[in-house]
Amino acid sequence: MEQTQIPFGMLLQKAVKIRTHILEMLAEAKSGHPGGSLSAVEILVSLYFYKMRHDPKRPAWPDRDRFVLSKGHAAPVLFATLAEAGYIPVSELKTLRKLNSRLQGHPDHRVPGVEFPGGSLGIGLSAAIGMALAGKIDKKDYRVYALLGDGELDEGETWEAAMAAPKFKLGNLTAIIDRNGIQQDGLTEQIMPMEPLAYKWKAFNWHVLEVDGFDLRQVIEALEKAENMRNRPTVIIAHTVKGKGVSFMEWDPAYHGKAPDKDTVKKLVESMRQQ
Amino acid sequence: MFGLMLVQMSSMRDALAEALLELGSKDPKLVVLGADTSVSIKTSLFADRFPDRFFNVGIAEANMIGIAAGLALAGKIPYVSTYSAFVPGKCLDQIRNAVAYPNLDVKIVSSHGGVSVGPDGASHQTVEDVAAMRAIPHLRVVIPADAPATRVLIEESWKTPGPFYIRLSRPSVPEVYSSRPDLKVGQVKVLREGTDLAIIACGVMVSEALEAGESLAKEKISAEIIDSHTLKPLDADTIVSVARKTGGIVTAEEQNIIGGLGSAVAEVVSSSYPVPISMVGVRDTFGESGEYKELMAKYGLTSKDIVRAAKKLVASR
Numbered sequence: 001m002e003q004t005q006i007p008f009g010m011l012l013q014k015a016v017k018i019r020t021h022i023l024e025m026l027a028e029a030k031s032g033h034p035g036g037s038l039s040a041v042e043i044l045v046s047l048y049f050y051k052m053r054h055d056p057k058r059p060a061w062p063d064r065d066r067f068v069l070s071k072g073h074a075a076p077v078l079f080a081t082l083a084e085a086g087y088i089p090v091s092e093l094k095t096l097r098k099l100n101s102r103l104q105g106h107p108d109h110r111v112p113g114v115e116f117p118g119g120s121l122g123i124g125l126s127a128a129i130g131m132a133l134a135g136k137i138d139k140k141d142y143r144v145y146a147l148l149g150d151g152e153l154d155e156g157e158t159w160e161a162a163m164a165a166p167k168f169k170l171g172n173l174t175a176i177i178d179r180n181g182i183q184q185d186g187l188t189e190q191i192m193p194m195e196p197l198a199y200k201w202k203a204f205n206w207h208v209l210e211v212d213g214f215d216l217r218q219v220i221e222a223l224e225k226a227e228n229m230r231n232r233p234t235v236i237i238a239h240t241v242k243g244k245g246v247s248f249m250e251w252d253p254a255y256h257g258k259a260p261d262k263d264t265v266k267k268l269v270e271s272m273r274q275q
Numbered sequence: 276m277f278g279l280m281l282v283q284m285s286s287m288r289d290a291l292a293e294a295l296l297e298l299g300s301k302d303p304k305l306v307v308l309g310a311d312t313s314v315s316i317k318t319s320l321f322a323d324r325f326p327d328r329f330f331n332v333g334i335a336e337a338n339m340i341g342i343a344a345g346l347a348l349a350g351k352i353p354y355v356s357t358y359s360a361f362v363p364g365k366c367l368d369q370i371r372n373a374v375a376y377p378n379l380d381v382k383i384v385s386s387h388g389g390v391s392v393g394p395d396g397a398s399h400q401t402v403e404d405v406a407a408m409r410a411i412p413h414l415r416v417v418i419p420a421d422a423p424a425t426r427v428l429i430e431e432s433w434k435t436p437g438p439f440y441i442r443l444s445r446p447s448v449p450e451v452y453s454s455r456p457d458l459k460v461g462q463v464k465v466l467r468e469g470t471d472l473a474i475i476a477c478g479v480m481v482s483e484a485l486e487a488g489e490s491l492a493k494e495k496i497s498a499e500i501i502d503s504h505t506l507k508p509l510d511a512d513t514i515v516s517v518a519r520k521t522g523g524i525v526t527a528e529e530q531n532i533i534g535g536l537g538s539a540v541a542e543v544v545s546s547s548y549p550v551p552i553s554m555v556g557v558r559d560t561f562g563e564s565g566e567y568k569e570l571m572a573k574y575g576l577t578s579k580d581i582v583r584a585a586k587k588l589v590a591s592r
C-alpha cells in the first residue's frame with residue numbers, strides 16, 4: 001500500500017492547494033458549484049491524506065476504504081483531492097465540464113478513485129450502506145464514508161437510509177454532514193428547517209458527533225472516535241461555511257452554483273499563496 | 276422567411292414565470308410548488324408576488340408531487356416545477372399513483388430536459404423522461420418549441436383539466452413563433468407546407484427542423500415541417516393525413532428515440548397508413564458535460580442530422 005498519510009502539519013498546505021485548484025477549475029469551466037466545494041475541503045483532506053486507507057495506484061483494491069460524495073455537485077473538491085492524491089494528473093483538472101473530458105459536472109466512474117456517481121441528491125448514503133454491508137459479508141475491515149449536504153438531507157431517502165444503518169449495526173459506516181446552512185434557493189432553515197439536526201440523528205439511533213469542519217484536529221478526532229464504535233454508525237455534523245476561503249462567497253447563497261471569473265481567481269489565488 | 280425569425284433567442288423559464296404570474300393573478304386557485312430550484316427556474320418570481328400560494332418543499336421531489344396531489348384534491352390547481360432529471364426522476368410512483376391514476380389537476384413543469392442542459396452532465400440531463408411520461412395513462416405530454424410557445428401552452432394547460440407533463444429546455448433557444456402563437460393542446464402546428472416528406476419535431480428540435488427545411492428546399496426537396504408540441508394525446512388525424520400526402524416522415528426530438536416522439540408517430544402511422552419513418556434523436560445513450568451546441572452536434576441533434584435523414588429517406592423511395 002502506498003503511503004497516503006501525510007504529517008498532520010502538512011494537511012493545511014494541502015487544503016490551500018485544493019482550494020486554489022477548485023477556484024481555477026471553476027473559472028476555466030465557467031460554471032459549477034464553488035460554495036459547497038470550498039466548505040468541504042478540510043473534510044476531504046482529513047480523509048484522503050490522513051484517515052483513509054487507500055492506494056491511488058490501485059483504485060480497485062478490494063480492501064480500500066470507500067468515500068461516497070453524495071453531494072455530487074461538489075465534484076471540484078473531489079477531483080482536486082484525487083489529483084493531489086495522485087489518482088489523476090493535476091493538469092487534467094482544467095478539463096472540468098468540457099466536452100469529452102473525464103471530469104464531468106458531477107462525478108462518475110470514468111475517474112479512477114470515484115466510488116459512486118453523485119449528482120441526484122439523496123442517493124449516496126444508501127449506496128454507502130450497501131458497501132458497508134458487503135464489507136461485513138466479506139469479513140473485510142474497510143470503512144465507508146459518505147459526505148452529505150445539509151440541503152440534501154431534505155430528501156426522504158436520506159432518512160430511509162438513516163433508519164437502515166443502525167438496524168444493520170454498521171459500525172464501519174461514517175456519514176459526514178457538511179452543515180454550511182445553505183442550499184440552492186437560500187438558507188436551509190428557511191427553505192426546509194433541519195434543526196434540531198443532532199437530535200434527529202440521535203433519535204434514529206446514530207452515534208452523533210459535532211465538529212468545526214475547518215478544524216483538522218477536530219475532524220480527525222471525530223473520524224477516530226467513529227472507528228471505535230463497533231456496532232453503531234456514526235454521523236459527524238461538520239459545521240462549515242459555504243464558500244469558505246473566499247470572502248465574497250462566504251455565506252452567499254448566490255455562490256452555490258456560480259463560477260468566479262478568471263481575473264478574480266488569479267487575484268484570489270495569489271493572496272492565498274501568500275498566506 | 277423563418278431564417279429571419281430564428282435569430283431571436285429567448286428563455287422558456289422566463290416565459291414560464293410570466294405565464295404563471297398572469298394566470299396567478301386571474302385564478303386564485305393556482306398555486307406553485309418548488310423543490311429548491313425555484314430561483315433557477317424563476318418560479319421564485321411567483322413566490323415574490325404570491326407568497327401565500329407558493330410552497331418550497333426543499334430538495335424533496337416525491338413529497339412535492341404528493342403535496343400537489345393533495346392540493347388538487349382540495350380544489351387547487353398546482354403547478355410543480357424543478358429539473359426534469361428529478362421530476363419525474365425521483366417520483367414516478369407519486370406521478371403515477373397520486374396524480375395520474377386519480378386524474379388530478381396537477382401540472383408538472385420540468386425544466387432542463389434533454390442534453391441541452393450542458394456542462395452539468397448526464398446526472399442532470401434527461402433522455403428517458405418522455406418515454407416514461409408517455410406511458411402513464413391520463414397524463415398529457417407537452418414539449419414547447421420556444422418561449423412564446425411555452426407561454427401559450429402553459430395557459431392551455433391551465434384551461435385543460437387533468438394532469439400534464441410539460442418539458443422545457445435550460446438554454447435560451449431560437450424563437451420559432453412570434454409573440455402569441457395559436458397553439459392548442461393535442462393539435463400539431465404546420466409551419467411549412469411540403470410534398471416530398473414531412474419532418475415532425477418537438478421542443479428545441481423544431482427550430483432545427485425549420486432550418487433543415489430551408490436547406491432541403493435549396494436542393495429541391497419539399498419538406499412539410501410540423502411542430503408536434505403535444506406528444507400525448509398525439510394529433511393522429513393530421514399526422515396520418517400528412518403521411519398519406521408525403522409518403523415519408525422524419526421525426527426529430529431531444530430524447531431517447533426509444534419511446535419518444537418518433538415512437539408515438541410510428542404507433543399511429545403503422546396501423547393507419549404505413550410509410551418509412553426515420554428518427555432523429557438520442558440513440559439510447561446518456562449525455563455528458565459540454566456546451567449546449569457541442570452536445571447537440573455530438574448526439575446527432577442538429578439541422579444537419581435532420582437533412583441527412585431526410586435525404587436518405589427520399590433517396591430510398
Ligand SMILES: Cc1ncc(C[n+]2csc(CCOP(=O)(O)OP(=O)(O)O)c2C)c(N)n1
Binds near residue numbers: 039153
Ligand atoms: C435530487 C436533486 N434535486 C435537486 C438538485 C439540484 N441541486 C443541486 S445542489 C442543490 C442544493 C444542495 O444543497 P446542499 O445539500 O446543502 O449542498 P451544499 O450546500 O453542500 O453545496 C440542489 C437543489 C439535485 N442535484 N438533485
Ligand SMILES: [Mg+2]
Binds near residue numbers: 036149151
Ligand atoms: Mg448546504
